[in-house]
Amino acid sequence: MDNSLPSVSVVIPALDAADKIENALASIAAQDHDNIIEVIVAAGDDETLKAARDLGAIVVHNRSGRTPDALNLAIGMATGDVVVRCDAQSVLPDTYVSRAVETLLRTGAVNVGGMQVPVGETFWERAIAAAMASPLGAGDARYRTGGKEGPAETVYLGVFDREKLEALGGYDPAFARNQDYELNHRIIESGGIVWFDPELKVRYRPRGSLKDLWSQYFRYGQAKKRFARTHPSSLRWRQLAPPLLVIGLLISTVASFVSPWALAVHASYLVSLIVGTITMPRRLHSNIGTVPALATMHIAWGFGFLSE
Numbered sequence: 001m002d003n004s005l006p007s008v009s010v011v012i013p014a015l016d017a018a019d020k021i022e023n024a025l026a027s028i029a030a031q032d033h034d035n036i037i038e039v040i041v042a043a044g045d046d047e048t049l050k051a052a053r054d055l056g057a058i059v060v061h062n063r064s065g066r067t068p069d070a071l072n073l074a075i076g077m078a079t080g081d082v083v084v085r086c087d088a089q090s091v092l093p094d095t096y097v098s099r100a101v102e103t104l105l106r107t108g109a110v111n112v113g114g115m116q117v118p119v120g121e122t123f124w125e126r127a128i129a130a131a132m133a134s135p136l137g138a139g140d141a142r143y144r145t146g147g148k149e150g151p152a153e154t155v156y157l158g159v160f161d162r163e164k165l166e167a168l169g170g171y172d173p174a175f176a177r178n179q180d181y182e183l184n185h186r187i188i189e190s191g192g193i194v195w196f197d198p199e200l201k202v203r204y205r206p207r208g209s210l211k212d213l214w215s216q217y218f219r220y221g222q223a224k225k226r227f228a229r230t231h232p233s234s235l236r237w238r239q240l241a242p243p244l245l246v247i248g249l250l251i252s253t254v255a256s257f258v259s260p261w262a263l264a265v266h267a268s269y270l271v272s273l274i275v276g277t278i279t280m281p282r283r284l285h286s287n288i289g290t291v292p293a294l295a296t297m298h299i300a301w302g303f304g305f306l307s308e
Contacts, residue, residue: 005035006101009080009162013062013070015044017088018051020205024088025055033097040077041088042070048088068171068179075162075170083160090157091203100159103197110164110192111184113155114200115143120285121205127289128206128213134284136276137294139238142196152196154184164192177223185234210292214300221304242302245269249299269295 010028014021021041028039041052044065053059060077062070075083082101086092103112118129131137138144143156158180168186175182184194207213224239248265255262273291280286 003035005033006081006105007079008033008036008082008084008097008101009078010036010039010084010086010097011071011074011078012039012041012052012057012086012088013044013067013074014041014048014052014088015062015065015067015070016048017043018045018047020088021048021052021057022055023091024086025052025057027090027092027094028086028097030094031092031097032094033101036097037080038078040074042074044070066173066176068173068175071179072170072173075165078162081162083162083165085157085159087157087204089205093201093203096200096202097159099197100200103195103200104159104161107193107195109195110161110168110187111155112159112195112197112200113143113157114197114202115146116156116204117201118206119203120208122208123287124210124289124293125206125208126285127287128208128293130277130280130284130286130290131293131297132206134276134280134286134290134294136273136280137297139236139241141238142198146198147196149197149199150195152194153188154181155194155196156180156200156202158183168192175223175227177219178227181234182227185231210296213293213296217297217300218304218307221301221306222308223304224301225305225308239305242298243305244302245298246302246306 012024025039039057040060041057042060042062043049043052044062049059049061060073062073071085082104084097100112118132120126120129133144135145142152143154168190171179172182187194207216221242228234252262252265273294277286277290
């Protein structure tokens with residue numbers, strides 16, 4: 001333990017993650033920052049609570065099961081100078097905490113974060129991982145596709161100055177989804193800095209089926225609509241594209257009963273997905289399943305946005 005370094009508390013919201021939490025905790029134990037004083041897991045179920053306790057973490061029962069509640073419970077127990085958020089399905093590289101803390105001190109930011117790097121093991125996980133990491137699936141979101149280091153509107157996970165985070169009131173419980181974006185929006189509105197560092201790459205295991213992907217992105221679309229009602233200026237072109245796509249496909253479907261040529265909209269969309277998948281960088285390891293994965297992400301997000 002090096003007391004000359006800022007002390008660090010790692011917080012992990014977890015639900016139904018008894019089979020995943022071990023990898024996340026092992027990655028924290030391997031960090032080269034020599035002043036991590038505690039790892040706090042806010043678990044929403046008994047199995048995850050027991051697994052985390054057995055692996056040596058401090059645990060707290062998050063009875064609501066909601067992510068913002070879990071994070072606020074864990075942050076409320078934290079005593080470190082710096083709070084590092086880690087998710088149960090994430091694996092931090094060994095230098096993650098030390099680099100993030102150094103960047104936090106160097107930039108004076110309230111929050112420092114990096115990239116989500118989806119890594120799949122099964123056919124569908126690899127297909128979905130490629131879709132999530134591509135511009136066709138993520139638009140211009142730097143935390144998904146990469147980019148230059150500097151101020152950003154949001155980042156993946158987050159490494160926070162604890163006092164500044166607490167002064168902001170932590171995470172807003174009203175946002176069961178999109179809570180990271182909402183918090184970063186408040187940081188920026190208050191005059192603070194959210195800093196993106198592309199070297200902070202965190203492995204993430206994506207959903208393993210199109211059904212689960214649909215459910216995830218439908219909820220994302222709903223959450224964005226709720227957030228946009230409060231903060232209309234936060235909407236970006238990439239977030240309007242999916243609902244406009246859904247509207248276009250629905251109009252095309254109805255019009256096809258009058259003229260089959262209306263289905264050219266569907267055909268054009270399918271061709272764009274196929275071409276986009278074929279031309280993806282080899283590092284993304286796309287496969288034929290990436291085409292329906294992209295369509296699922298776009299259409300589910302769009303329907304979620306329109307349904308809210």
